[in-house]
Structures are given as C-alpha cells and as structure tokens.
Amino acid sequence: MGCRKRAPASELLRIVAVGDGAGGFSLRPDPIRRLPGRGANMHPDPACFAQAVRRRAFGRALRITGVIDHGALAEHTDAPTSTSGQPDRARDR
Template sequence: MGCRARAPVTELLRVVARSGALVPDPGRRLPGRGASVHPSPECLRTAERRRAFTRALRLPGGSPLEVGPLREHVLGTSS
C-alpha cells in the first residue's frame, strides 16, 4: 500500500481501522476491511503521506486516523 511493491501476504502486515485508529492485525483475524502494508517505517511513512489508508479501508475522506498504535508496532518489529 505504501511503496506499492508486491509481496507475499506472509511478508505484509494487515491493518484495520478501529475507533478512529489504525490497528495492526498480525494474526489476520480482526473483522472488517483490512489493508496490507510492509512492516517497515519507510513503507508506513509513504502510506501516511499518500493518505492510502483512508482509500484502502474505504473510510470517509474527512475522518482523521490515529496512526500511533500501528507506528509503535512497526517500530517495535523493525528493530
């Protein structure tokens, strides 16, 4: 989603929107529409800059999303 590079689903992190926040779903079990992103800070920044989460999750354009929980997960797994 962020860098637009194709990868096997096992290499991507599923993300869902919950109560106005982007939540990582590494187990791919949470209900609802999900979007996949590489679990890297660069890919996450690119997706944020492009506002790709709102489009991929089909959310109303004006709804701001809290990226904190997702960012913490990505930074914790990339180190």
Template structure:
C-alpha cells in the same frame, strides 16, 4: 498451489500475504489496529515491515483510503504497527 498475494499500501508492490502486516479499522471509529494473526473482521490494508513503506502510506494518506476511513491519525497508526513490528516503531 498459489499463495495469496496482496499489495502494500505504502510502496504499492505486490508481495505474499504472509510477508505483510495487516491493518484493520476499528468499527465506528477512525482508529487503526494491527492484526498480526490476519484474522480480525473488517476491511484490511497491508504494509511491508519497512519504515519507508509506512512513511509513504502516511504521506499518500493511503491507510484511510484503503480502509475507507476518514480522519485516520498517522501517529496512532504508527504506534499500533510499532506494537507488532519493532521495525515500525515511531521515531522519538
């Protein structure tokens, strides 16, 4: 049986869904939340556990586009990801 595949919004490489972090937009706001269990309702965006992918996604403004949200705060998104993946903690 084939495993689900998703595209990282940062590097645009396709990977197995289980190897990526899922992000969702909080309904009614422009807040991005990490979804480690990949079960939260709503539109999702996927990202590798790699700081370079996060930086690319922020630079390209890909998170807002993928989640169909305007005004996504990249710092808030980085904090949400850092709470789930220590590799993606914002640099001080």
C-alpha cells in the same frame, strides 16, 4: 500500500481501522489476520508506513473518512512519530 510493491501475504502486515464512536478511526496492526472488518496490507517497515501516511493511502484502502490515528500502527512498525501522531518528517529528509 505505502511503497506499492507486491509481496506474498505472509510478508505483509494486515491493518484494520477501529472506530472510536466520534467519527475518528484508529489503525490497528493485525499480525494474526483475525480482526473483523476491512483490512489493508503493507510491509512492516517504517519507510513503507511513512510513505502510506504521506500519500494518505490508509483512508482510501480502508474506505474510511474522518480523522485517522496512526499511533498504534507507528509503534508496531517502530516509526518515529511527532506529538500529533504523524510520522516525524525530519527523519525523512
């Protein structure tokens, strides 16, 4: 999703969006591929995660609108985040 490169499903991390009831969504990693709902796949790599956030690919891939919290997914991919839950842009420069 982030780097848009193809890979076998076994090498990708499945991601699902969980609603918080107030119009916002939280992205959750699904490494065992069992959580209900629409899923999207990406490489479990901080660079791929940062690129997906920058391109706003999560909303399109998961067909959701509203505020998206990337915190749990950033922790899972070990991507540094700022206080707003967005990837740290200084790291990409």
